[in-house]
Structure formats: structure tokens, C-alpha cells
Amino acid sequence: MPHCLLVPFLLLGTVVLPVSAQDGERPNRRGGFGGPIVLAEDDVAFYQAPPQGFKTEREDIPHGKLEMVEYESKTVGTKRKMQVYTPPGYSADKKYPVLYLLHGIGGDETEWQRFANVNVMLDNLIADRKAVPMIVVMPNGRAQKNDRAEGNVFASAPSFATFEKDLLDDVIPAIDAKYSVEADAEHRALAGLSMGGGQTLNFGLTHLDTFAWIGAFSSAPNTKPAKELVSDVDALKKHAKLIVLTCGNKDGLINISQRMHKFLQENEVEHVWHVDEHAHDPQHWSNSLYWFAQNIFQDQPAAQDAAAKN
Template sequence: MRQRFGIGACGLTRQQLPVGIVMLLVAMIGSVRAAESPMPSIQPPPKGFDRVDQKIVAGKLTTIEYPSKTVGANRKAQVYLPPGFDANQKYPVLYLLHGIGGTEQEWTRGGVANVILDRLAAEKKMVPMIVVMPNGRAATDVSPRDAIPKQVPAFARFEQDLLNDLIPYIEKTYPVKADRESRALAGLSMGGGQSLNFGLSNLDTFAWVGGFSSAPNTRKFADLVKNPEAAKQKLKLLWVSCGDRDGLMGISRGFHEALEQAKIPHVWHVESGGHDFEVWKRDLYHLAPLLFR
């Protein structure tokens, strides 16, 4: 499997990354070098990383309902609790968003996110975290079967549902660390666009942001990064990735290039593949260990 890996922002050095992330990148790719040097290849996940292994202790996956004042109805989300979950311990939270045709179940049905997270936990490669997979379509009268133009406003409206309804509910219901450095936001396709849009517009809420194969809902760089210095100071990690045969590559590459021009540290990762879960499963496997270090 051919893969390429780059560290953006015109030659991001070890000193510009948190120590924990550097250690993980070293383990994953052998070394971290400045951008002017050839980038080593990231190692693919181990064979079977996305298959259930009965020898691995599984986390707990549940479907919840939370009250949404934004939508005026109860809404659903899936919540993953890590193996060995302890109600007396506080955890960071990853909010993981789906694509245009998905629901709160897409990441576990198509992306087997819980299986991947279980393996990472068993391998002790990630910080124990709670993962929330919501329905990113904030409306009662819009479904995945509707035309895309009808769905787009509901995906944009989810920003308010996420900030004002879902996050407060999670922080009231689960033992989580309720600070920006303990919140991550990532997603695929339409959810990748949401993650960049919402994450970069709300740096006081999220310190870790990731967009996988981000869709055309991604707002212009100038609209999202109005203060590059604030982004440099507040972001713990910004991840931008796409498949090398993805028709939406131009969006992710353009965003990466704008980040480089603004000298904003970020990880730019190109996977081998198209616009599908074979790419996004690997993205999750590579991103999750970098969070909350």
C-alpha cells in the first residue's frame, strides 16, 4: 500500500510539536524531519486492524438521546467508552463526524470505529478517550435520502447543536475533562468539512481538529483562519488528509497549501485510495494515537 506523509507549515520541526506527538510520529514513521527533507512513508496499519479480535477487550458502544434546543427535539448519538472504563476517572473526548449519506451509525457500520479503537487501546497506542459519534444533520425533516442541497443547511446548523446541546450533555452525563485541550473534533467528507469549519472557528472549544477527505462544505481558508497567530498558539494538532485518487483532493490540498503559506503547523497526510472507508479507517487509526498527548 503506497502512502505519503508530510508535516506542513513550511518545515515543521520537532520543537514545534508537543513531545507526545513527536514520540508517536517517531514510532510510526521512524523519524521526523523538516519539510525540506524527503518525507519517510508512514507505515500502514497491521493486517486485520479493522477486524474483530476475540482476544481483545472491547469498549462499550451505546446509543444515546440528548435534548436539542437547536433542533427542538431529542437527537441521537453513539458513544464509545474505552476498554476498562472507570466512572471515577475523567476522560478527554473525540467528537467524530460522518459524511453526507450517513447517520450516527456510519462510523461503526462502515468504519468499524469501535473495532479500530479497541485495537489501538489493546496495543496501548492511544490515550483512553470517550468517542462521541453524533448525527451531524441537525434537522427533524431532513434525511440521508434527501437531495444534497436540502441537507447542507442542516449540516451547517449542527455547529450550534454541537456547541450548545451535545457537548453540554456529554459533559453533564459522562466523566469527561471539560476544557478545550481535552476536546477533539474530526470527521470524514461532509463531516471533515464540518470539523474544519467548526473546529477552526471555535478554538476556545477545540484544540485538536482533523478533516478526512473534506467535502465542498469546507469554508474558505480566509474565513476560517482570520487570526493565524491565534491558530498557531491554540491548536495542539491540525490534521488534513485525503486519498490520492479522491475526486475531492483539490479541497484538502488547497487547504493544506493555504496553511503552509500562513505557516500554521499541521499534519498533511495523503493515503492511497479514493473517497471511501478504506481510506477513512486508516485515517482514524493514524489520527487517534496523536490526540491528547
């Protein structure tokens, strides 16, 4: 495992936040929301950037289906929406694994699609046999009756914690009932960007009986301390198939991911730690999803092969 500049603004989901400038005495310190960026020796890229056109539609391959689905949320007390991708050739005669993708504080159920062209990316990966056919669910992580990203989006931060119950009690059962899925942890993955990255760690690490594949990209300050999330290191080692942490080295929130990485490293929990040249931005999240999607729901993910060699 792979063990002065000013940042003028920071994207948090779809919200642009001004950040304080730092005088930057050292070459590896940058000003940013969340404090100065201090990079360690192992804060480096684990995988290469995707090739050109990785999320550009190709006419010569089969295409999956993207649809907006309503479900009854007992947690919120209303009907809610989620966007769902089913792979090319989807059939009720086959069982599929499911990836749940969580958005940032300024987004909604459409954010991942807008940022990463998820259906096109998956169509391309599946056609090239780089990813297994899977269902991708993009729910709204703002578990409140008015779940639109409007007004002061930071006031809705508590609803992102409430979404844990909505996800487990309402979203997943709705998907299991409507689609032909393998309904167990080994066939469920959870990933998210920014606020959704924090949700992924908060929910995924504490529900290993539900999710075996975890990807947290540019995790936000809603991320709980690692010691609070991991009460049993041996159980984490046993049940987690893949844990991926990513962040950009120009992202003022990198210290959050660094702390999680350090905890896993100190407890000898195998994981992927990837730091690229991006900030808190959609390109980093698209790149992270491109790699993550290729390394889930497989008996021996390429990520684990690569980790074993480092």
C-alpha cells in the same frame, strides 16, 4: 513536513455520485467530481497504511461499550440520537478526553461505526497502548427534525451548517453531563469525513476554545475558505495541538484539502498533510482515523515528532 485515468464514480459519505470524465492530457490529472485532479510534489503519504486486522475484533483483550444515546436538542427542537463509545474499564472515578466524529452527507450517527468499526479499532489501539483511553461520540450532523439520510440528501446540506450550534450548545453539554470527561479544549478532538471533514474545519478552526485537535479527512465543498476560518494565525499556532488533513490522490475533491494545506503551509502553521492512493472511500477514512486516534490527547504526539524530522 512533507512539503490518463478516469474515475467512474465517487463515494460521498454513503452516496454514490457519477462524475464527469476528463481526457487527461497529463499523467497527474484525473477526472473527478469537483474538477480534474492535479497533484503537487508534496501530495504524498505522511504515514503508513494500518496493519492487517486493525479493525478486527480480538477476543483476548478488554472491550469497551458502544451505546445509542438520546439527548434533547434545543437547536432542532426535538430529541436526537448519537452513538457513544466508552473505553474498556470506563469509570466515573476517572476523567476522559473526548473525540467527536462527524459523518458524510449520506450518513448518520451510525456511519462511522459501519465504515470503520470504531469500537473495535479503539479497543485494539488501547490494548496495544497506541492510543489513550477516550470516549468517542458519533452524532448526527444533519441538524433538522427529520435527520434520516433519505430522499435527496443534498437538499439537507444547510442543516449540516446548523449542526454547529447543535454540537456546541446541545451535544457537548449532554456528553459533559452524562459522562466523566475533561471538559476543556485540550481534551476535545474533532474529526470528520467528507461533509463531516468540512464541518470539522468550519467548526474546529473557529472554536479553538473548544477543540485543540482537528482531523479533516477528504473534506467536501462545504468547507469554507481558509482565510475566512483563520482570522488570527498566531492564535491558531498557539491553541491547536494537532491539525491533520488527509485525502486520496484519486479523490476528485482533493483540491479542497490542497487549498487548506497550502494556506497553512504559507502561514507556517504546523500540520500533517497526508495523501494516499485511495479515492473518496471508507478505507481512506478508516486508515485516517486509525492514525489520528493514536496522535491525540498526548503531550508529544508521534505526528509532531515525525513532522519535526521532515
